[in-house]
Every structure is written in C-alpha cells, then in structure tokens.
Amino acid sequence: MSRVCQLTGKKSIVGNHVSHSNIKTKRRFYANIQTKRIYVPELDKWVTLNVSTHALRTISKLGLLEYVKKLEKKGIDTGIRF
Numbered sequence: 001m002s003r004v005c006q007l008t009g010k011k012s013i014v015g016n017h018v019s020h021s022n023i024k025t026k027r028r029f030y031a032n033i034q035t036k037r038i039y040v041p042e043l044d045k046w047v048t049l050n051v052s053t054h055a056l057r058t059i060s061k062l063g064l065l066e067y068v069k070k071l072e073k074k075g076i077d078t079g080i081r082f
Helices: 053-062 064-074
Strands: 013-018 024-029 033-040 045-052
Touching: 033 053, 033 064, 045 053, 053 064
Parallel strands: none
Antiparallel strands: 013 024, 033 045
C-alpha cells in the first residue's frame, strides 16, 4: 500500500532526527493513512479507499460525495469516479 491519501494527496515528508548531541540524520514523517470501506448511500454501494485520518473526519462530517465535489471545486483531482 502506498502511503498517499487518495483524496487529499497527503504523503510522507522528509526531515531530520535530532539527537541529544544535536547530530542530524535523515528520517521520514509518514502520513496517517488508513484503508477504509466507506458506504455511499446516494449510490447504494461500498467504496474502499486509502485515506488520511484528516480526510476521514471530513468525510464523516460532509459525506463522501460532497467532500469529493468540494475538492474538485478547489481544483484537486481526486481520481475517483462514481
């Protein structure tokens, strides 16, 4: 599973691990991506997505179709077709 949110495009970023002696080594900060089955009542079907927890909170607030419409209005291509 790639660690990229299918809706928002969030992915891991690169930073430094800083030790007590201030030695810096490269590390990655991973996005909190979860695989979820989401029911879409408008279409009467289940959809499986890899989404960030931030996107999950918004989906539970707005609904999946409304959230996808909002993202597409902003110009973000989700790549999800119903």
